[in-house]
Amino acid sequence: MKDRGKLHHKNLQTLFYPKSVAVIGTNKVTGTVPGDIFINILHADLQGIIYPVSPREKSIGGVKAYKYVIDIEEEVDLAVIVFPSSVAKLALEQCGQKGIKSVIIISAGFREVGEKGQAKEKELLEIAEKYDISFIGPNCLGVINTDPVSRLNASFARKFPAEGNIAFLSQSGALCTAVLDYAQAKNIGFSKFVSFGNKTDISEIDLLYYLMEDKKTKVILLYLEEITDGPGLMKAARDVIEKSHKPILIIKSGRTEEGASAAASHTGSLAGKDEICDAAFKQAGIIRCENIEEMFNIAIAFVYQPEPKLNRIAIITNAGGPGVLTTDAAIKSGIHLAQFSEETTLALKRSLPSTANINNPVDVIGDARADRYVAAISAAFKDENVDGLFVILTPQSMTDINTIAKEIATVASQFDKPIYTSFMGEADVASGIQILQKHNIPHYILPESMCKPFMKVYQFHQQISKSETITEAAAVYKSKEAKKRINSALNSNKKFLHEFEATQIVSEYKLPVLKSGLTTSAEEAAEVAKTIGFPVVMKVMSEKIVHKFDVGGVILNINSEIEAAEAFLKITDSVQKILPGIKIDGILVSKQVPEGLEVILGIKKDPSFGDVIMFGIGGIFVEIFKDVSFRVAPIQKNVAFEMIQEIKASKLLLGARGKKPADIECLAETIVKLSNLALDNPNIKELDINPLIVLELGKGCFVADAKIVLK
Amino acid sequence: MNQEEVKHRIKKVVASVLKLDMSEITDNANFIFDLGADSMQSMLLIAAFEEEFEIEMDVDKAQEVQTISGAVEFISSYL
Structure with missing residues (x-):
């Protein structure tokens, strides 16, 4: 099969910049999709020729119409198919015959309506592959390119947006029209839509790879309903960010989907689709947004303002309360309040009344007019300790709102530092906000809302400076023995591997395991315990028992052969009482590790992203605390350290309240080895190592329990 | 009624509903792609066929018929 990615890249250029467009299936009826799309292309002043293709019309909108696209004598760059789904394939076939390589299929009635529609989609793909066609859709609103050299509005949106540097990509067509309306009200323009x-x-x-090279695009916004190729998306995002330094902001809907309730392991239960998505986006450098408002709040900060060098801000306000609220929000977000230099303090003292607060946050006092704002903003901009400004205004009777807005824009244009504004209120400040928006000064209704965009921009540029390329998702170390064991279990229809079996597999990948032996009698247990050396731990091994503690299946601190024999009988007795008739494979006798911190490591196979690795505070309460972090394999050691530092309890591992730090070096290495194990074994559905006991620095860590769920 | 007669009457109905010349309607013409029927006209065609042939068709199945030749086969199954 040909490389469709390269083909799409080439054909997308023609799709966005066509010299000629055929609208196949259009008609004269305004207010219908086929009719409006033709009119929209016509009215947007396309920099090219447009051909209506309609079986029954001689002309549409004064433009000569053709019965079939193959009847057009001239070359056609782009076809927009608006026929119903039942005949879309006929239209696409003719596009192929005509030599058209770029197509937009607007028609609905495909996968979204069920199996029959899915089959129709497959037919479209077969035709596209036959003729080297690339198509967008079906079931979409269309495509807009605001670039003056194109001015393409091949959509049935009501508006043609203003030119800008934001690219917006969406899986939902209806959301697109709402976004266009929202953006127009805020004076936000688009490069591609x-x-x-x-x-x-x-x-x-x-589309991400195309936009990576698109000179008109500075920020990419994406609304996704489903992720079909998680690793592909992660790689594309990393490539775009690394090579073009363009941030990618994504809204991924379906956060509340419940998929973990029936999981057979802690990892399976904790690693919900949304948590995995969060982790994968983070790993790829994608900024995940909660909603459209937040997305645009952040996008305008990226597009309209320079990046801050560091995260020290100055707040300038004419109202104390909002200043304090913003300060609280800023500190909570990780922003530092700048410490003004002596020159700045002096400048503020000279230009502000004695009642003003010349410390950060600067209060220019309620009766401030534009001159005070200009003085304070200029002084703060000039200060080397200030990396960005938050300017707040509340409308008092004497506040010259529009003048202040204009002056902010004028002063801001003289400095290479970001400035964000919040003119609080609605009716009185509306004209001032419009002035700010017209001059590309980001404005936020609530002053606290300035913090997140500022931090996202700051963190993004920090991340670029230290980003590392994602390595290929393949195991570095492979084990034939592990595969043999897993295949043998699968051949005997075994879906669950208990501790002894799971430990044998993890040990193949050099994870630190303890000496152990599976025993089937009290005598054997005593003998194995003696060989291993006391103290030992004894645990029941059964495919049917997931949580051993709950059935009295674990005894710790066994210090003699007699105790080992007694423990064997006690465990088997307890298990049989609670679960009468259950099949027990044996009692595992293993070396008891010295006291250490209990953490959990896990693997979960995710349908979108592949192998996901989990780390967190372990033990029997893991699902209660849910203090865990996730990453998609393969995981390098630096990412393993990030995972360790990300959980709330990381301080325990780093040495809290006089305790020595734990061996996080060994822990990070174990996470990396586990990632390798996951990649080498596609038949593992879930794996838990709980607990992994982490000893003091230099003393290592040990797998104290493990289980594997097979596909 | 033989197939040729059915075909002729179908073409006559189509020409009347879609306001086309009979000569424009080929045996394999697709109602939408070749003859330009929209969704409303597709429904009108079904009603007109029922009236012409005095039959009652399964509307869901009738909507799946896309061509003149397909309509000949489908309608013949009711005669």
């Missing part, structure tokens, strides 16, 4: 619908051929990944 794409509704990609069912993404049968061209996906968000192809």
Whole structure:
């Protein structure tokens, strides 16, 4: 099969910049999708020729119409198919015959309506592959390119947006029209605007690679409903961020989906789809947004303002309360309040009344007019200790709102530092906000809302400076023995491997395991315990028992052969009482590790992202505390350290309240080895190592319990 | 009624509903792609066929018929 990615890249250029466009299936009826799309292309002043293709019309909108696209004598760059789904394939076939390589299929009635629709989609893909066509859709709103050299509005959106540097890609067409309306009200422009619908051929990944090189795009926004190729998306995002330094902001819907309730392991239970998505996005450098408002709040900060060098801000306000609220929010977000230099303090003292607060946050006092704002903003901009400004205004009777807005824009244009504003209120401040927006000064209704965008921009640029390329998802170390054991279990229809079996597999990948032996009698248990050396731990091994503690299946601190024999009988007795008739494979006798911190490591196979590794505070309460972090394999050691530092209880591992730090070096290495194990064994569905006992620095860590769920 | 007669009457109905010349309607013409029927006209065609042939068709199945030749086969199954 040909490399469709490269083909799409080439064909997307023609799709966004066509010299000629055929609208196949259009008609004269305004207010219908086929009719409006033609009119929209016409009215947007396309920099090219447009051909209506309609079986029954001689002309549409004064433009000569053709019965079939193959009847057009001239070359056609882009076809927009608006026919119903039942005949979309006929239209696409003719596009192929005509030599058209770029197509937008607007028609609905495909995968979204069930199996029959899915089959129709497959037919479209077969035709596309036959003729080297790349198509967007089906089931989409269309494509808009505001670049003056194109001015393409191949969509049925009501508006043609203003030119800008934000690219917006969406799986939902309806959301697109709402976003266009929202953006117009806020004076936000777009470079490219794409509704990609069912993404049968061209996906968000192809679009990301195209936009990586698009000179008009500075920020990429993406609304996704489903992730079909998680690793592909992560790689594309990393490539775009590393090579073009363009931030990618994504809203991924479906946060509340419940998929973990029936999981057979702690990892399976804790690693919900949304947690994995969060982790994968973080790993790829993607900024995940909660909603459209937050997305645009952050996007305008990226597009309109320079990046801050560090995260020290100055707050300038004419009202104390909002200043304090913003300070609280800033500190909570990780922003530092700048310490003004002596020159700044002096300048503020000279230009502000004695009642003003010349410390940060600077209060220019309620009766401040533009001159005070200008003086304070200029002084703060000039200060080397200030990396960015938050300016707050509340409308008092004497506040010259519009003048202040204009002056902010004028002063801001003289400095290479970011400035964000919040003119609080609605009716009185509306004209001032419009002035700010017109001059590309980010404005936020609530002053606290300035903090997140500032930090996202700051963190993004920090991340670029230390980003590392994602390595290929393949195991570095492979084990034939592990595969043999797993295949043998699968051949005997075994889906659950208990501690002894799981430990044998993890030991193949050099994870630190304890000496142990599976025993089937009290005498054997005593003998194995003696060989291993006391103290030992004894645990029941059964495919049917997931939580051994709950059935009295674990005894610790066994210090003699007699105790070992007694423990054997006690465990088997307890288990049989609670679960009568259950099949027990034996009692595992293993070396008891000295006291250490109990952590959990796990693997979960995710349908979108592949192998996901979990780390967190372990033990029997793991699902209560849920203090865990996730990453997608392969995991390098630096990422393993990030995982360790990310959990709330990381301080315990780093040495809290006089305790010595734990061996996080060994822990990080174990996480890396586990990631390798996951990649080498596609038949492992879930794996828990709980607990992994982490000893003091230099003393290592040990797998104290493990279990594996097979596919 | 033989197939040729059915075909002729179908073409006559189509020409009337879609306001086309009979000569424009080929045997394999697709109602939407070749003859430009929209969704409303597709429904009108079904009703007109029922009236012409005095039959009652399964509407869901009738909507799946896309061509003149397909309609000949489908309608013949009711005659």
